Amino acid sequence: MLIDVVTIFPQLFSQLFDFGIIRQARKRGVLQTRVTDLRQFSTDKRGTVDDRPYGGGDGMVLKPEPVFKAVESCSQPSKSSTHVVLMSPQGSQFDQDKAKELSLKAHLVLICGRYEGIDQRVADHLADEEISVGDFVLSGGEFAALIIVDSVSRLIPGAVSQGGSVLEESFMEGLLDYPHYTRPEDFQGWRVPSVLLSGDHRRIQSWREQEALRNTKQRRPDLLEKDEVTDNSDNVEEIRDRRGVR
Numbered sequence: 001m002l003i004d005v006v007t008i009f010p011q012l013f014s015q016l017f018d019f020g021i022i023r024q025a026r027k028r029g030v031l032q033t034r035v036t037d038l039r040q041f042s043t044d045k046r047g048t049v050d051d052r053p054y055g056g057g058d059g060m061v062l063k064p065e066p067v068f069k070a071v072e073s074c075s076q077p078s079k080s081s082t083h084v085v086l087m088s089p090q091g092s093q094f095d096q097d098k099a100k101e102l103s104l105k106a107h108l109v110l111i112c113g114r115y116e117g118i119d120q121r122v123a124d125h126l127a128d129e130e131i132s133v134g135d136f137v138l139s140g141g142e143f144a145a146l147i148i149v150d151s152v153s154r155l156i157p158g159a160v161s162q163g164g165s166v167l168e169e170s171f172m173e174g175l176l177d178y179p180h181y182t183r184p185e186d187f188q189g190w191r192v193p194s195v196l197l198s199g200d201h202r203r204i205q206s207w208r209e210q211e212a213l214r215n216t217k218q219r220r221p222d223l224l225e226k227d228e229v230t231d232n233s234d235n236v237e238e239i240r241d242r243r244g245v246r
Contacts, residue, residue, distance in 0.1 A: 001030065001031050001032070001103070001105070001106060001107070001108070001152075001153075001156050002031075002032045002033075002034070002106065002107045002108070003031065003032070003033050003034075003107075003108045003109075003110065003149055003152070003153075004033075004034045004035075004036060004074040004107070004108065004109045004110065005033070005034070005035045005036065005109075005110045005112065005142075005145050005149070006036045006038055006067065006070045006071060006074065006109065006110065006111045006112060007035065007036070007037070007038060007112040007140075007141070007142055007145070008037070008038045008039055008049060008112075008114055009112075009140070009142055010035040010036070010037045012142050013033075013035045013142070013146070014035070016146060017033050017035075017149075020150070021150065021153055021154045021159055021160060022149060022150060022153050024159060024160070024161075025153045025154075025156055025158075025159035028158055028159065030156050030157065030158040030159055031153050031156055031159060033149070034074070036070050036073065036074055038062075038066050038067065038070050039066075040070070041065075041066035041067075041069040041070045041073070042066055043065060043066070048063075049062055049063055049066045049067075050062050050063060050114075050115055051063055053116060057116070058116065059115055059116025059117075060115040060116055061115065061116050061117055061118065061119055062113060062114060062115060062117070062118040062119060062122075063119060064119040064121045064122055064126075067111060067118065067119070067122050067126065068122070068126055071084055071109055071111065071126060074109050075107075075109065078106070078107060081105075081106040081107050082107045082108075082109055083102070083105045083107065083108050083109070083128050083129075084109045084111065084126060084127045084128045085102075085108060085109065085110050085111065085127060085128065085129055085130070085131050085148070086111045086113070086118070086122060086123055086126075086127035086129070086130045086131070086141075087110060087111060087112055087113055087130075087131060087132075087133075087141030087144040087145055087148075088113060088118075088123065088130040088131070088132060088141070089132050089137070090123075090130055090132070091129065091130030091131040091132040092129065092130065092131060092132065093131075093132055093133075093134070093135075094131050094132065094133045094134075094144075094147070094148065094151075096151075098131065099148070099151040099152050099155060100155055102148070102152045103152045103153075103155035103156055108152070110141075110145040110148060110149070111126075111127065111141065112140055112141030112142045112144075112145050113140065113141045114139075114140040114141070131144075131148065132144070133147050133148070174223055174224075175212045175213060175215075175216045175223065176212060176215040176216045176219060176220055176223070177212060177215070178207075178208040178209070178211040178212040178215065179193075179211055179215075181193070181196060185197070193207070195207045
């Protein structure tokens, strides 16, 4: 998979892509990342990529010309397989389902907005979709793009050495994760649940499923509303069947 990031702050990504799972995926050859400096596609010597908004108002707006040129340079020679994403507060909310969807793309181009915004013609005629990482304000799209790269890269086959572990994380089946414990067995009087010490893998799996459902009910009941799961429901299999998860 190839992920391109278009930004006016390319140096922001230089070290962050050399840590964690992103680094592992790159080292294993299942992920390639490139960062494109938007100012390289400016039409003047100063590297200007923004201008005042039509109609007046505060702030500056990123110009369409350099963005179109930058994305076009990233898309060569495989334009047909390129999926262009504009990081935008107006976009659809990013979640685990979207991360899984994007991880199946051969080539992603992430456009990072800045200042007051980006010319609307980029959203209308260049981006395949707009994505927001939450209902809050960031100083630019760079941090949102980092979230997407990290979330997507861990789902690429071969990126994580123990591939099964990413399939059991929060949100993968529409539920939060179950509690995790490690040594020591007794820490300041707080003991590891006995079922995890039983060696009975069927009981352990059942406990984990019920704990995941309990956590979701208590902390994120909105995740269950789409399936009309009642507060009294404890049927994890029913949730899986409704979502087509197996």
